[in-house]
Amino acid sequence: MAGRSTQPGRGVVAKALDVLDAFDGARDGLALTELSRRAGLPLSTTRRLAADLVEHRVLERLPDRRYAVGRRLWRLGLLARVQGDLRDVALPFLQDLYDATRENVHLAVRDGDAALYVERLHGRTSVPLVSRAGGRLPLHATGVGKVLLAHAPQDVVSAAVAHATKATPYTITEPGRLLRELAEVRRRGYARTVQEMTLGTCSVAVPVVDGDGAVVASIGVVTATRREPTRHLAPLRVAAGGISRALHHPLA
Numbered sequence: 491m492a493g494r495s496t497q498p499g500r501g502v503v504a505k506a507l508d509v510l511d512a513f514d515g516a517r518d519g520l521a522l523t524e525l526s527r528r529a530g531l532p533l534s535t536t537r538r539l540a541a542d543l544v545e546h547r548v549l550e551r552l553p554d555r556r557y558a559v560g561r562r563l564w565r566l567g568l569l570a571r572v573q574g575d576l577r578d579v580a581l582p583f584l585q586d587l588y589d590a591t592r593e594n595v596h597l598a599v600r601d602g603d604a605a606l607y608v609e610r611l612h613g614r615t616s617v618p619l620v621s622r623a624g625g626r627l628p629l630h631a632t633g634v635g636k637v638l639l640a641h642a643p644q645d646v647v648s649a650a651v652a653h654a655t656k657a658t659p660y661t662i663t664e665p666g667r668l669l670r671e672l673a674e675v676r677r678r679g680y681a682r683t684v685q686e687m688t689l690g691t692c693s694v695a696v697p698v699v700d701g702d703g704a705v706v707a708s709i710g711v712v713t714a715t716r717r718e719p720t721r722h723l724a725p726l727r728v729a730a731g732g733i734s735r736a737l738h739h740p741l742a
Contacts, residue, residue: 509540521555540557576737579733583730583736588611593717594612604626605708607624607627628655631657632710637675637705647669661686685715692718694711694726
């Protein structure tokens with residue numbers, strides 16, 4: 491959540507961004523009091539900003555008086571480069587991956603200290619998950635996140651390890667163990683999790699690289715724990731390779 495309103499001299503735009511940041515993870519909308527709490531703003535300020543944002547269709551007022559992200563913000567978000575170019579290039583390969591696995595398929599990039607889910611494909615038989623396109627989840631607790639964290643700058647790794655918290659009883663948070671896990675991700679070329687983000691699920695993820703070999707994204711498959719995810723490594727690597735080549739040669 492935002493919660494930075496106590497800093498002196500913050501303008502209207504900064505406070506409006508606090509309001510928008512408050513919706514991170516709140517897919518079903520927020521009541522005014524909860525929106526105020528998450529944004530770290532007084533109730534009167536939140537009410538005024540929310541009304542202005544509704545007027546400009548950045549937020550939407552639901553019938554039960556909750557606030558939700560509006561279509562205008564969604565439309566503008568699609569213009570963001572990470573959600574535009576990368577998603578457009580990757581989508582055909584993600585669709586092939588879903589057709590091959592019939593499991594949850596994720597495309598993610600690192601957004602500061604979290605994994606930002608650019609796309610998620612799933613079907614009626616896919617295991618239910620908390621992830622969604624546009625959502626952010628911890629780097630250390632997800633398959634796609636571990637790939638991104640394993641290849642992140644050292645200051646990002648140090649901060650993530652120092653502040654790692656448990657999403658489930660199985661989330662790896664012990665610094666030494668987590669660092670060894672990240673080293674293993676780099677060595678073997680993929681990350682694997684078991685019930686670290688959501689009970690009853692496991693995942694496997696691989697990197698997407700640019701022309702210089704730098705990791706720019708990751709793709710992953712999430713299954714129920716009764717289905718071993720590493721059996722999907724071959725189609726995952728094919729999809730990641732296809733996305734990487736398409737990013738290097740968009741007209742090929």
